[in-house]
Amino acid sequence: MDYKDSLNLPKTGFKMKANLPVNEPKKLQFWNDINIYQKLIDKNKNGEKFIFHDGPPYANGDIHYGHILNKILKDFVIKYKNMSGYQTKIINGWDCHGLPIELQVDKKIKKKKREMTKQQLIEKYREYATTQVTNQKEQFQRLGVFSDWDITYKTMDFQYEAQIVREFGKIAAKGALYKGKKPVHWCSSCVTALAEAEIEHEEHTSFSIYVKFKLNYEFEGVEELKGKDIFMVIWTTTPWTIPANMGISLNPKFEYSVIELNNEYLIMASDLIESVKADAELENKHKVIHKFKGTLLDNETCDHPFIDRKSLIMNGDHVTLEAGTGCVHTAPGHGMDDYIIGNKYGLDVFNPVDNYGKYTDDFPEMKGIKISEGNKLLETKMHEMGVLLNKPGKRIRHAYPHCWRCGNPVIFRATKQWFIPMNGELKLIDRTLKEIKNVEWIPKWSEGRINGMIENRPDWCISRQRTWGIPIPVFYCENEECEQEVLDTEIINKVADSFEREGIAAWYNNEPSFYLGENYKCKKCGGTHFRKEKDILDVWFDSGVSYAAVMENMQSETEKIDLYLEGSDQHRGWFQSSLLTSMITRDHAPYKKVLTHGFVMAADGKKLSKKLKNYDPPKRFINTQGVEILRLWVAAEDYRNDTRFGQEIINRIKEAYRKFRNTMRYALSNLSDFNITKNEVKYDDMHPLDKWTMNKLNSFKKRVIEAYENYEFHMIYYYMNELCAADLSSFYFSIIKDTLYVEAPDSPRRRGIQTVLFNIADSMAKLLAPVMSFTAEEIYQSIPNLENKKESVFLEELPTFNTSIHDNELLDTMTNLRKIKEEVQKELEKMRKEKTIGQNLDARVEILLPKNINFDILLQKGPQFNEYLSEIALFLIVSDVKIVNTADSSFVNTEIEGLKIKVAKAEGEKCERCWTWHVDTNKDANFPNTCPRCASVMKEIS
RNA sequence: GGGCUUGUAGCUCAGUUGGUUAGAGCGCACGACUGAUAAUCGUGAGGUCGAAAGUUCAACUCUUUCCAGGCCCA
CATH class of the missing domain: 1.10.730.20 (Isoleucyl-tRNA Synthetase; Domain 1)
Structure with a gap:
């Protein structure tokens, strides 16, 4: 039978087999068919609000694992909140303006770009961005992320573009804008500013000169130096920047020496004396006269070698011992470090070089001369003046930035830019630092990170010399003497209105008079002719006002968003740009909580690299292994740190x-x-x-x-x-x-x-x-x-x-019983090794229990009590159990004190139905080869 | 170079205010079952907590330095 x-x-x-790559799309279709996301929203329409705001990824290229991590984490949150009854939604967005898209498109249209109007270009950029958004959207949808994918935001939406301008207007109204100078990479052959991505580093032969600056300082108590001319020695590869020298930087931690060499008194870092002598080919012995710390000369001055101007001595950590003299030539108009330290010390961002790389009126001696010529002329000049320490003609080969278009070396050159001041009247830094404390930063260290960044950040340069972005809505009086800028909220809002209708192309479609009115007069000089600003806004400003452009349709200006959730790089990016703009215009942070995740690394902990191909691209992964695995991977990793993928x-x-x-x-x-x-x-x-x-x-x-x-x-x-x-x-x-x-x-x-x-x-x-x-x-x-x-x-x-x-008692007791079960298991395992038994049910067990443990909890009689098989046997999954009071030598000691066990092959016969061994098996003729329990069950169910 | 941050078994993670032989799941080895079967079950071997020094009666847990990663700057 x-x-x-x-x-x-x-x-x-x-x-058993999930077949995820095939079944997931079906599920997606199902959710789509029943409109699950809308139903969730409807279900919770009276629930407590949880406002979430999606940070816009940049609309370029296929999505990568970083996007996946980010979107899936957000999906966890949104789904959890929804299932907990909150009224919550997510509006996915994309960051669309900016350089990468501009470059991608430019690569395709190449030289045609020169013949195209701004409007035509914008149209091209917009088209490209649209295809990218569509592509990424499909890929995000495949992740099983719930959202209304028909309602998304793009920073290039006309409404969004308009809102950026309105927010800019609010900032202008607060007086939180100024025009200043900042050095940028500049190609004087293409006559354009260049972004970091447009620069290629190539070998280049540069000048190498050591220049002496006469120090205006008395070393008190150093007899030998009394009344002597002492010179600070700087080294530079760009003689043409010497006319723009405004100072010399010393490292406050370094030790400097005054040395006597060939009857001259020179200052340089003590550790660099030998290398300078070797490099500048200075023979003869030198004598160290005096040593001092870099801090000593802070705020003292030198004389510029050939211009009637003082050069300020400053302290900065950017000064290294890798090359040069430890005394760094500082020209804030021609270098980033120089600019930063110059700002700190209040130096003028002096730039005597025009768009074509020629000296201007600001260096009259060489007005109209190209800086490449200037190099040579200045080298000779300084040599003749006796301020050049080395012999003229010295050159050096090194990596130098070149323009990716024309291949010519680029220069660093200060140009006029728009800034949002960090200090000034609005005391933006102080107020922001206070507000940071009112935000919950997860993990905790995230607060310290943003705090440190805000504390030390320079003024925010918000202008870019580009096309694909929001035009800065400012006009200038065309009177050359005047150049007054028109920064008027009402007019700015007019610009915004035109953007809302036509997008940013409106800026180029319309004449200034369209915005200003026919009769507008310059407030300063009464002029009537105006031109439009050519620069556009930094894209961080675009996304930085997303709370206004996207969320304030649904909530008031005073309401904060509950959560931002982005990668840790956004401390510098979106978290910060959102915080700063909101502090200016709304006087509070836009968010209550900020959650940060790490980056996705390869299995070895190093970054994922397309070149190294150290990972499977997401598309292929999803098509072969399924999204669910990725979702579970996101859940498995502690995303607060970097995560690994392999x-x-x-x-x-x-x-x-x-x-x-x-x-x-x-x-x-x-x-x-x-x-x-x-x-x-x-x-x-x-x-x-x-x-x-x-x-x-x-x-x-x-x-x-x-x-x-x-x-x-x-x-x-x-x-x-x-x-x-x-x-x-x-x-x-x-x-x-x-x-x-x-x-x-x-x-x-x-x-x-x-x-x-x-x-x-x-x-x-x-x-x-x-x-x-x-x-x-x-x-x-x-x-x-x-x-x-x-x-x-x-x-x-x-x-x-x-x-x-x-029931804690039950939990504790069971923990003990499971330990006993483990010990029994170990003994059974020995029998299995000896081939005495196969499965557990082939065995019987005798147990001597420790005093403090017993099986009573399993034996409480009740409706659940099993009459046929001892509960303990059932628990241990053996055929028979005997609890004994004494144990002879045939029992084995276990790891549990007092617990002794004896295992043996089960007695009786195996029941054909339940596979349990029983001495009374095969007693019921109606049901041969069954145990009494099974015979009874069989009777009941037949 | 600077700010922040990470480093516990092969993998992903736990590890309470410093306190007895450092845990889990998976993997691995060996075995069982064939009534969860391209499944399931059992047993076992693997870390001295990135390295070194220090504080302490006592450190994975505190301090310092170093090494190897990461993000953001320079």
């Missing part, structure tokens, strides 16, 4: 996924004949082991909810693995198997277990839906006989901690 058909074996349509890591994630999936599958497969409404067993009526599992599940809920609340998603992954593998699959499931299969379908013990399994499947589907959205939905849809099933798991509420299911 084959008893197999009489068993309640698992049955489910929930497949095949071994992914393989581990897949294992975890399979474990989870199979665990859920097992639960589902034993529910085919279960209906929670009809067959539920109340917690109080459950068997202790089932109660224990309910407790475990309950505490799992609690910890998972806490993890969501704290944005610690990797803890969810950790808890999930622990629960599935350790508590369910290998422990609870293996024990309940016997009851599930063997008992009569409707037996109370079995129904109790099914109640637990139902709770597992149901709770897990809901709790993990924000993370494993695809699989959670699949589980939910696969729960059999569920009345009032919602259309989607996402329309369910998250389960919460049930305070009445909280």
Whole structure:
């Protein structure tokens, strides 16, 4: 007789194999068909608000793992909040203006660019950006991210472009703008400013000169130097910048020496004396007269070698010992370091060079002469004056920036730029630093980082000499004497209105009079002719006002956004630009909380590199392994640090996924004949082991909810693995198997277990839906006989901690019993090695218990008590158990003190139905080869 | 070079205010089962906590230095 058909074996349509690449798109279609996102919004329309704001990725290229990490994290948050009843949504956006797109397009149109109008170019850039947005949008959608993808924002939307201008107007109205000078890379052959990305470093032969600057300082108490001329020695490769020299920088930490050499007194860093002598070919011995710290001469002066001007001596950490003299020629108009330290000391950003690389009136002696000529002329001049320390004609080969277009060397040259002042009347830095304290920064160190950056940041240069961006809405009086700028909120708003209608092309479509009115007169000189500003705004300003352009449609100016969630690089970028603009115009931060994640690295911890091909591109990954794996990967990693991505890591994630999936599958497969409404067993009526599992599940809920609340998603992954593998699959499931299969379908013990399994499947589907959205939905849809099933798991509420299911004593006791089970297992393993037994049920066990542990908790009689098999045997999954009071030498000691165990092959015969060994097997003629329990069950169910 | 930050078993992570033989899951090795089966179960071997020095009765946990990464600047 084959008893197999009489068993309640698992049955489910929930497949073991997920086949994610094929099934995910179907799920996406399903969600789309039922309009799940809108339903979520509708469901919570009366819920508490949680306002989230998506930071716009740059609209260029395929998405990479950084995007994936970011978007999936946001999706976790949005889904969790939605399932918790919050009224929350996400409007995805893109950053569209800016250099990368401009360069991409320029590469395609090449020389045609010169013949094209600004409007035509803008149209091209806009087209390109649109294709990029479409491309990225598709890829984001594939991630299973919930959003209304028809409602997104782009910084190039006309409405958005207009709003940028309005925010600029507000800043202008606050007086938080000024025009100043700043050095930029400049190609005097193309007559244009260049961005960092347009510069190529190539070998170049430069001058190399050591120049003496006469010091105006008496070293007190140094007799030998009294009344002597002392010179600071600087080294430079650009003699043409000497006319713009405004100072000399010393490192405050270095030691400097006054040396006597060839009857001259020279100053340089002590550690560089020898190398300078060698490089400048200075022979003869020198004598160190005096040593001093770099700080000594701070704020003293030298005389410029050939211009009637003082050069200020300053202290700066940028001075190194790598080359030169340790005394650094500083020309704020021609170098970034120079500019920064010059700003600090209040130096003029002096630039006597025009757009074509020729000296201007500001260096009359060489007016109209090209700086390349100037190099030579100045070298000779200084040599003749005797301020050149080396012999003229010395040259050096080194890497030097060149223009990527024309290949000529570029220069650093101060040009007029627009700035937002960091100090000044608005005291922006002070106020921002205070406001930073009112924001919650996660992780904590994030606050220190933004704080440090704000504390030390220079004025924000918001102008760019480019085309693809928001024109700075300013006009200039064309009277050359006047040049007065028109910075008027009303007029700026007119510009904004025109952008709202036509986009930024309006700036080029319209004459100044269109905005100013025909009769507008210069407030300064009464002039009537004006020209438009040519510069555009820094794109960080674009995205920096997104809270205004995107969110204030839905909320008031005073309402803050609950959360920004971006990579840690945004401390310099979006977090900061948003904070600063909002502080000026609204006097508060735009956000309440800022959550930061790290970067995605390759398996070796180094950055992902397209060149090295040290990773699988996302598209291919998704098409072969599925998004769900990526979602679980995001959850598994502690995103607050850098995360790693590699095949071994992914393989581990897949294992975890399979474990989870199979665990859920097992639960589902034993529910085919279960209906929670009809067959539920109340917690109080459950068997202790089932109660224990309910407790475990309950505490799992609690910890998972806490993890969501704290944005610690990797803890969810950790808890999930622990629960599935350790508590369910290998422990609870293996024990309940016997009851599930063997008992009569409707037996109370079995129904109790099914109640637990139902709770597992149901709770897990809901709790993990924000993370494993695809699989959670699949589980939910696969729960059999569920009345009032919602259309989607996402329309369910998250389960919460049930305070009445909280039995610490039970949990502790079970922990001890599991330890005993482990010891028994070890003994059984020995028998298995000896081939005495195969499966556990082939064995019987005798146990001498320690005084403090017993199995009483399993033996409480009640409706769940199993009459046929000892509860302990069931628990240990052996055929027979005997608890003894004394143990002879045949017992083995275990690692638990006082616990002694004896294992042996089970007595009697194996029941064909339940595989348990029993001395009374085959006693019932109606059901041959069955144990008494099975015979009885068979009688009941036939 | 500077600011911030990371470094616990092969992988991903736990590790409470410094306190007994440092944990989990996966992987690996070996084995069992064949009624979760391209599954499941068991046993076992793997870290001295990036390195060194210091504080302390006691440090993965505090301090300093160094090494190797990362983000942002320069």
